[in-house]
Amino acid sequence: MNEAAPRTNRKSPAGGETRLTMQDIARLANVSTPTVSRVLNDSPLVTGETRERVLEVARRHGYAVNRNAQKLRQARTNTIAVMLDFGSHRHGAIGDPFVFELLAGVSEALSIRNQELLLSPPGMEDARAFSDFFQARGADGFIVLGQGTRHAMLRAVSRTNVPLVVWGAVSPDAGYCAIGSDNVAGGRLAGEHFLSRGRQRWLFIGDTRHEELRLRYEGLCLAAKEQADVSIDLLAIASMAFTATAETVTDYLRDAPPPDAVFAFSDTAAMAAIGAFKARGLTAPREYSLVGYNNIPPAAHFSPALTTIEQKTDVAGALLVEKLMQLIDGGRSRSVMLPTRIVVRET
Structure with missing residues (x-):
């Protein structure tokens, strides 16, 4: 599979343009193909001088990494699935700004870690669906924003060893990591x-x-x-x-x-x-x-x-992502209960 979709004048036998490969970049930069791969994946095993030479050649020839192909070669997808509680809203239409504040916090925390966000994949209604999606490498883990009435299902998901963190009620016997207020x-x-x-x-x-x-x-x-x-x-x-x-x-x-x-x-x-x-x-x-x-x-x-x-939703997104990444890395994550306070206004 080609690694890039470049802009180049290299001609195919039929006379049209063709795609530059990592092997081409390696030949032009006078390095090995594995070295090119390490440079494009930000490996610390490459010297600064070699990195700059490879990147300069890649830029000059319009080389762009095929991220989908790259994911297939890596152990992780660098994608996190974020599930919303559509079932608790009429016709699945969520209109509560609070949900989107949480989502924005999660999105920001994922972007800092260079993780992609996949919003609510369809058909995730039972533990088997979560497990199948994870095994098919659709995502490295799941963040669920709102337990709704799915507590039993989420407990079943946690027993499958699928990385899972939930915004919702914090309970010592939940069986999964939850972040929520008191x-x-x-x-x-x-x-x-x-x-x-x-x-x-x-x-x-x-x-x-x-x-x-x-x-x-x-x-x-x-x-x-x-x-x-x-x-x-x-x-x-x-x-x-x-x-x-x-x-x-x-x-x-x-x-x-x-x-x-x-x-x-x-x-x-x-x-x-x-x-x-x-x-x-x-x-x-x-x-x-x-x-x-x-x-x-x-x-x-x-x-x-x-x-x-x-x-305390200002820290919720970062906590949800941090706890999930701990699980993905093979660690254990403890639930966190955030404080609440009353804000007295006119009513």
């Missing part, structure tokens, strides 16, 4: 915020089949544990999509007395809830207090500005 602490902070404002009828919006959301609900309940006058209602959302959340909250307010405190599973869900409450003539913080989650950039500029639980 969701219980986040829920407790929301509850303490409601207590400080004398709120008694609380509503949690979120699907507790998601481990992260279950832990946030657990933290909320812990904050109210010793408060006999506090009640907590749970509103399950079938989809994390904005419209689905708004519709579900609208239906809830039609059939139940309005709460005086709302804890939403995300900032976008909090915004959807505010719209549904406003349609019933209820505004925050006058009739109710509200806490979102994630502290996405629009949260501070929304009207009213959202009180929210902040996660």
Whole structure:
């Protein structure tokens, strides 16, 4: 297989241009073909003088490395598959900026390591699919952004020895490396915020089949544990999509007395809830207090500005990549739980 697609005047027997090979570069630079290969792969085994001579010849003749062919010769693909939780959103359309903040952090960390990012290969629905894709050298490992309801499947993937790191709930018995915030602490902070404002009828919006959301609900309940006058209602959302959340909250307010405190599973869900409450003539913080989650950039500029639980997403991408590379290198990676804090604004 030719190693390059050059721009050169070398003629084929038929009279057209042909491709320069590594053997040609070696002959022109007066070095061996393995030396050319080492230079093009940045090997430290080549002297600076030889490296410059080979690269100068390659540049002069328009030689370009065929990266696909190069990957086939290497032990690794230098490609990381990043999986998004499309299943938790209506019609697979993700509209939450938080997910893309995470993705941007992962992308930046991978680029620093000269790794390519392959976004959500299709058909990855069970452990066998992950294993087959890995064995076929589609990627060196996987970063999953959001457990969703796939916890059991991810545990099964971890048992196949496929390198895997997950953004989500951190659990000591998960079986795989996870990076995520202290969701219980986040829920407790929301509850303490409601207590400080004398709120008694609380509503949690979120699907507790998601481990992260279950832990946030657990933290909320812990904050109210010793408060006999506090009640907590749970509103399950079938989809994390904005419209689905708004519709579900609208239906809830039609059939139940309005709460005086709302804890939403995300900032976008909090915004959807505010719209549904406003349609019933209820505004925050006058009739109710509200806490979102994630502290996405629009949260501070929304009207009213959202009180929210902040996660340390500025370091999440780098941590996810670092942990995965440790696994790919044959090491072990421990899960990391990041701190949370409440950012109090208008709601």
